[in-house]
Amino acid sequence: MIESKVLPTDYVTKPADLVTSTGRSLRTDEMIINMGPQHPSTHGVLRLEIVVDGEIVVDVIPHIGYLHRCFEKHAEHMTNYQQVIPYADRMDYVASMNNDWGYALAVERLLKIQVPPRVEYIRVIMAELQRIASHLIALGTFGIDMGAFTPFLWCFRDRERILDLFEMTCGARLLYNYIWVGGVSHDLPAKFVERAKDFCAYFKPKIKEFNDLLTYNEIFIKRTANVGVLPRDIGINYACSGPMLRGSGIDWDLRRDDPYGVYNDVEWEVQIGRGEMGTVGDVWDRFIVKVREMEQSVRIIEQALAKIPDGNVQAAIPKRIRPDAGEIYVRTESPRGELGFYIISDGTTSPYRVKARSPAFANLSVIHEIARGCMIADLVAIVGSTDIVLGEVDR
Amino acid sequence: MEQLFQSLAGNPIVVSVLLALPPLIFILLYALVTVYLEMKIAAHMQDRVAYMRTGWHGVLQPVADMLKLIQKEDIIPSSGDKILFILAPYLIFMGTYAGFAAIPFSPAYVGSNVNLGVFYIVAATSIVVVGLLMSGWASNNKWSLLGSMRSAAQLVSYELPTILAILVAVMLTGSLNLQEVIQAQAGGFWNWTVFGGGSVSVVQKIFLLPFTITSFLILFTASLAEVNRTPFDLPEAESELVQGYNTEYSGMKFAIFYLSEYANMFLVSAVATCLFLGGWQSPFGEALNGPFWGVFWLVLKGMGFVVLQIWIRWTLPRLRVDQLMYTSWKVLTPMLFVCIFAVGFILVL
Amino acid sequence: MSPQEIHDNLKAKFGSDVAEAKLDAPQPWIRIEPDKVEGVARFLRDEPVFQFDYLSCLSGVDYNDGRLGVVYHLCSTTLKHSIVLKAICTKEQPHVQTVSAVWGTANWHEREAFDMIGIRFDGHPDLRRILCPDDWEGHPLRKDYKVPEFYDGMRVPY
Numbered sequence: 001m002i003e004s005k006v007l008p009t010d011y012v013t014k015p016a017d018l019v020t021s022t023g024r025s026l027r028t029d030e031m032i033i034n035m036g037p038q039h040p041s042t043h044g045v046l047r048l049e050i051v052v053d054g055e056i057v058v059d060v061i062p063h064i065g066y067l068h069r070c071f072e073k074h075a076e077h078m079t080n081y082q083q084v085i086p087y088a089d090r091m092d093y094v095a096s097m098n099n100d101w102g103y104a105l106a107v108e109r110l111l112k113i114q115v116p117p118r119v120e121y122i123r124v125i126m127a128e129l130q131r132i133a134s135h136l137i138a139l140g141t142f143g144i145d146m147g148a149f150t151p152f153l154w155c156f157r158d159r160e161r162i163l164d165l166f167e168m169t170c171g172a173r174l175l176y177n178y179i180w181v182g183g184v185s186h187d188l189p190a191k192f193v194e195r196a197k198d199f200c201a202y203f204k205p206k207i208k209e210f211n212d213l214l215t216y217n218e219i220f221i222k223r224t225a226n227v228g229v230l231p232r233d234i235g236i237n238y239a240c241s242g243p244m245l246r247g248s249g250i251d252w253d254l255r256r257d258d259p260y261g262v263y264n265d266v267e268w269e270v271q272i273g274r275g276e277m278g279t280v281g282d283v284w285d286r287f288i289v290k291v292r293e294m295e296q297s298v299r300i301i302e303q304a305l306a307k308i309p310d311g312n313v314q315a316a317i318p319k320r321i322r323p324d325a326g327e328i329y330v331r332t333e334s335p336r337g338e339l340g341f342y343i344i345s346d347g348t349t350s351p352y353r354v355k356a357r358s359p360a361f362a363n364l365s366v367i368h369e370i371a372r373g374c375m376i377a378d379l380v381a382i383v384g385s386t387d388i389v390l391g392e393v394d395r
Numbered sequence: 396m397e398q399l400f401q402s403l404a405g406n407p408i409v410v411s412v413l414l415a416l417p418p419l420i421f422i423l424l425y426a427l428v429t430v431y432l433e434m435k436i437a438a439h440m441q442d443r444v445a446y447m448r449t450g451w452h453g454v455l456q457p458v459a460d461m462l463k464l465i466q467k468e469d470i471i472p473s474s475g476d477k478i479l480f481i482l483a484p485y486l487i488f489m490g491t492y493a494g495f496a497a498i499p500f501s502p503a504y505v506g507s508n509v510n511l512g513v514f515y516i517v518a519a520t521s522i523v524v525v526g527l528l529m530s531g532w533a534s535n536n537k538w539s540l541l542g543s544m545r546s547a548a549q550l551v552s553y554e555l556p557t558i559l560a561i562l563v564a565v566m567l568t569g570s571l572n573l574q575e576v577i578q579a580q581a582g583g584f585w586n587w588t589v590f591g592g593g594s595v596s597v598v599q600k601i602f603l604l605p606f607t608i609t610s611f612l613i614l615f616t617a618s619l620a621e622v623n624r625t626p627f628d629l630p631e632a633e634s635e636l637v638q639g640y641n642t643e644y645s646g647m648k649f650a651i652f653y654l655s656e657y658a659n660m661f662l663v664s665a666v667a668t669c670l671f672l673g674g675w676q677s678p679f680g681e682a683l684n685g686p687f688w689g690v691f692w693l694v695l696k697g698m699g700f701v702v703l704q705i706w707i708r709w710t711l712p713r714l715r716v717d718q719l720m721y722t723s724w725k726v727l728t729p730m731l732f733v734c735i736f737a738v739g740f741i742l743v744l
Numbered sequence: 745m746s747p748q749e750i751h752d753n754l755k756a757k758f759g760s761d762v763a764e765a766k767l768d769a770p771q772p773w774i775r776i777e778p779d780k781v782e783g784v785a786r787f788l789r790d791e792p793v794f795q796f797d798y799l800s801c802l803s804g805v806d807y808n809d810g811r812l813g814v815v816y817h818l819c820s821t822t823l824k825h826s827i828v829l830k831a832i833c834t835k836e837q838p839h840v841q842t843v844s845a846v847w848g849t850a851n852w853h854e855r856e857a858f859d860m861i862g863i864r865f866d867g868h869p870d871l872r873r874i875l876c877p878d879d880w881e882g883h884p885l886r887k888d889y890k891v892p893e894f895y896d897g898m899r900v901p902y
Contacts, residue, residue: 033537040637055541055716065875072860073884109770147625147713153441213710219626220712236797236821239849252821329771329801329817329828340801342815353885355803357817365852376541377715380635394875 030058037066041145041380044390046364050379057379060371062364064393071395075354081107081321082181084354089175091356092392094137097130097166098334100179105260106330106341107181108315110323118311119183120262125196125304126169126178127261128297132203133162134335135243135290135297138387142287143214145384146223151214158206161199168192181321183314193305200298200305207295215291224287225278228370228382232281238366241359242337243293244386247273247286254333266303268296283385290387320349336360336387358392414506418495426657427457429701436702437709464653467646475643476533483530484644484651490522491655494662499574501675501689512573513561516666517554520621523659524550527630527640530652534643542639545716546623546630552723553620553627559731560614563607563738564670567592577674584678589671595742602741606734611671613727613734615700618663620723622656625708627719664700665693672696745793747772750827753793758784773828778814778840781831782867785846788818788827795820796827799847804857807832808887812863814840833863842868860885 030053036042045066051059071091075084088103089096101123108115115123140155163173168189170178178185214220230240235248245252253270255263271292273285325347331340337359346352363386371379431454438445446453471480494516496506509515524547531543565571567588568579579593580586586593589611591600620627631639641652668674674696675689683692714722747767751774754762761780766773776784788796796818805813811832819826831840842865844851854865855874862883865871873880879896882889892900 031537033541041635055545065873065877068875070884076885143712147628148711149437150441150709153443157442214712217712219714222718223712223715234848237848239799239847250821257824326770327815331800338800340817342801342803342817344805353803353805355801355805357801357803361852362849365849369848375715375717377629377635 035379042383043141043388046383046388046390046393048367048379048383050376052376055375055377057371057374057376060368060379062367064361064364064390067390067394069391069395071356072354075351078350080349081323081351084351085180086175086177088356089177090391091358091395092134092334092336092339092360092389093174094389095130095134095335096174096176097126097179098134098332098339100176101127101261102330102332102334102339103341104179104181105332106328106343107321107323109330110326110328110343110345111181111317111321113182113315113317115183115315116312117262117309119313119315121304121308122184122188122313123179124261124263124266125301125308126166126184128300128304129162129165129196129199131297131335132294133159135294136162138335139210139214139287139290142381142384142387145380146214146220148214148217148220151210154206154210154213158203161202165192165196165199168195180314182317183312187313193308196301196305200302203298204295207291211291215288221277221284223377224282224284224381224385226282227278227378228283228374228385229279230281230286230366230370234366234369235281238369239362240337240366241362242333242335242387243286243289244337244359244363246271247289247385248281249273249275249285254331254338258331260330260332262304263300265307266300268300271296283381286385286387322347322349331357334359336389336392337363356395358395360386360388360390360392361395364388364393415496417500417504418492418498418506421500422492422495422654422658422661425661426654427461429657429660429705430457430460432702433705433708436705440706440709461650464650465647467649469646469648470643472535472643475535479529479533480643481648483526483533484648484655485526486529487523487526488651488655488658490520490526491658491662493519493522494666495658497573498662498665498693499577499669499674500693501686502574503686503689505574508572508574511571513565513571513576513666513670516662517558517561520659520662521550521554523655530644531640534640536643538637539640539642542630542636542642545636546640548716549620549623549627549629549719552720553617556613556617556723556727556731557621559728559735560610560617561666561670563610563731563734564588566735566738566742567595567603567607568670569594573669573674577669577676580673580676583680584673587671587673587676599741599744603738606737606741607671609730610734610738611667613731614667614671615703617723617727618667619704619707620719621663622659622704624660624704626711626713628708628713629716629719660701660704661697664697664704667700668693668696745823745825747774747827750774750788750794750825753791754784754787757787771826771828773815773830775830775832778831778833779866781814781829781841782843782846784829785816785843788829789846795822797821799843799849799853800826802843802850802853802857804861804863804885806861806886810835812838812861814857814863816843838863839866840864841866844868859883862886 030051033050033052034047035050036047037045047063049061050057071087074087078084085100085103088099091099136155136159140152143151166176167173170176170185230248232248232250235245249272251270251272256270271289273280273289275285277284323345325345327344329340329342331338339359340357342355343351344353371382434445446456449455449459471477497509497512497515499505527543527546531539568576570576580588582593589607591603591607623630641649644652675693677683677688677692751765751767761777762774763777764775788794798819798821800817800819803815805815807813812835814831816829833840840863842854844854854868857863858871859873859876860883
């Protein structure tokens with residue numbers, strides 16, 4: 001177990017304590033700035049009210065809700081459990097497959113049905129492709145936050161290939177509505193397996209190229225190491241999850257710790273931050289965890305493609321889904337972390353209550369703890385490294 | 396050239412105006428070319444193709460951009476300081492343009508052959524800081540203010556390594572007049588200041604080499620900071636400060652900011668070229684030398700550095716404010732003190 | 745630790761504050777009196793045999809029979825077991841003790857439950873609306889919620 005250090009906030013001067021020999025206080029006025037809702041580096045419509053003393057951030061107050069689209073209210077008002085899936089798509093719009101799966105899995109557990117093995121493999125392949133696509137956006141935009149523009153477009157170039165795969169599977173490039181309760185909407189197209197294998201072969205060297213350009217760049221390391229350190233106890237206390245929590249050195253991945261799908265049938269490793277460039281849980285650790293997870297995802301995809309069985313892609317489910325009255329909380333590992341769906345059924349054909357526990361919501365709520373005392377440029381790095389998608393924060 | 400204009404026009408005021416025109420025309424043409432170059436280089440580094448529709452491979456795009464910027468509505472923040480707001484971009488452009496006056500484009504043409512040419516350029520470009528502060532303050536926008544404060548701090552800090560690096564070249568060539576500095580580097584590229592200069596013995600040259608090359612690299616680094624290019628583009632760090640000091644500007648005023656930024660890129664490159672790389676001197680001794688070849692060589696060398704700046708910009712991330720200051724005061728400046736001391740010591744021996 | 749043992753332990757420590765339990769459900773839950781939640785939560789977090797350090801989810805629920813509920817999904821990152829807590833209050837007295845001092849993440853989740861369901865969390869440091877605008881009226885996820893005709897002069901139903 002790796003011990004985390006206390007957050008180094010010592011470089012914050014305490015202006016109130018500094019007094020000249022004539023007794024004059026050296027305290028300067030603090031300035032309140034609104035970062036967002038329209039700001040290039042808040043990754044959407046996040047508004048951060050920041051109190052700054054010069055360039056040093058004294059306090060951060062996040063304001064969210066600008067992208068609130070009433071997911072839970074919509075879900076309650078649907079006439080059918082399946083109809084919620086397009087709304088789940090739109091929660092985290094860069095990782096729709098994972099959202100679909102999370103919701104579908106929750107309903108399946110509520111119905112107590114098992115999906116055919118082919119479906120499990122298709123879902124794992126889709127979810128891991130989506131994880132790579134989502135991480136590529138996270139890493140690329142983080143590069144922009146650091147002032148490096150080129151990695152961003154390299155990431156998008158590679159993501160485009162994944163979207164092409166999705167497009168040939170289900171016709172859509174962003175919001176798929178592909179994973180349904182009891183299966184997937186239709187089977188993999190011809191040649192998909194081949195093309196996905198091509199992609200894996202293409203993508204592996206690209207990760208190295210990306211690392212050479214950005215990850216191990218001296219300036220980049222200087223900007224990210226020892227910045228925004230999230231100590232492990234605070235990370236757990238704020239229920240951070242995903243790469244954010246693993247970056248702090250906590251070996252916690254729901255794909256392994258709360259198994260679903262066929263993740264146990266393939267070989268892969270949980271990646272954690274080790275503080276290679278600075279302190280455990282700094283921005284660089286969170287970054288490298290995402291990079292290494294992409295490698296692991298490629299591993300998973302390759303094995304799943306090799307093992308995928310033939311068979312049906314829809315379980316035998318009734319035309320109108322009508323679970324028994326009851327409730328279930330199912331959590332899956334989305335690219336951002338623990339995506340939970342708490343569904344209460346009252347025995348009718350539509351859910352009585354759906355609560356979506358989004359990982360970005362919890363990850364963002366810790367920001368005032370780790371951003372205090374950093375500089376404005378560091379705040380941008382921290383927000384970028386938490387990898388929030390506002391569609392998911394606000395739902 | 397001055398004599399030529401003198402005989403053509405006769406009136407000294409007309410002569411001054413005529414002498415001032417070539418740099419302005421050059422800046423405008425150069426900006427169009429560089430905007431296009433930057434977009435194309437950036438695009439190809441990023442696996443894209445950039446503009447393809449306006450003319451052959453989009454060559455007319457900079458013209459279209461310029462026309463668009465001229466047509467755009469000019470917005471002045473109602474709560475800002477109107478006079479300063481309007482004045483700031485022109486002041487910045489003035490500082491840059493004034494710097495061009497002392498750049499010798501060829502043996503026959505220099506806008507103003509002042510004896511303290513190098514010193515004059517450093518002084519004239521410092522006006523830019525005032526313009527930046529004015530634009531940040533007058534915008535009445537906190538991001539602009541932060542950006543202009545950053546840029547003022549940055550320019551002042553990086554002025555020091557720039558001047559110290561210039562000092563190394565001046566020590567080796569023995570003049571502050573840029574024409575004379577260039578003439579001292581005549582006779583092929585091995586006589587350029589970056590390789591020890593033309594007036595020293597071979598043994599001295601060998602000892603000078605590490606220090607002159609270091610000074611030159613530092614001058615180049617500091618000039619990146621002077622023109623706010625990555626990795627020192629903090630004043631207009633898009634992801635942090637929206638757009639820095641020119642957030643509130645639009646239309647023609649924004650175009651002028653843009654123009655002076657690009658002009659500044661060439662100015663610092665030209666100064667570095669004149670001081671360390673022989674300015675308009677041909678690299679092959681007397682071959683291909685002369686008034687017209689001189690323009691060619693200076694522009695070629697200058698553009699080389701502009702392209703290098705573009706390359707760096709699209710490769711590196713940017714530094715943080717404290718790291719920026721650290722680089723200037725604790726790395727570049729002490730290294731230059733060592734260089735100056737060593738160069739002086741070797742010259743005395 | 746099995747849900748039965750957790751329940752027995754809590755019962756022994758808190759007695760009648762542990763009001764009710766359903767341990768044969770797919771996800772067993774234990775109901776706590778709404779004004780005793782924080783003590784139970786702290787006990788569950790700090791006791792070495794429980795170590796419920798991770799609050800996965802906190803949801804507000806309107807049961808549409810005059811009762812409002814708060815559901816806590818807890819798990820332990822070290823012992824890897826989980827349990828569900830519930831606190832039920834009435835619509836007339838929608839007060840539940842806050843657990844934001846126990847788990848930091850509860851701060852925002854409780855704000856959301858307040859915003860959407862209208863549960864007041866006693867002792868919460870910053871109980872403001874989080875997703876809806878500050879001047880929004882009513883709590884949208886209550887079952888008897890009526891969408892307002894106008895908000896700030898803008899027509900809401902479209």
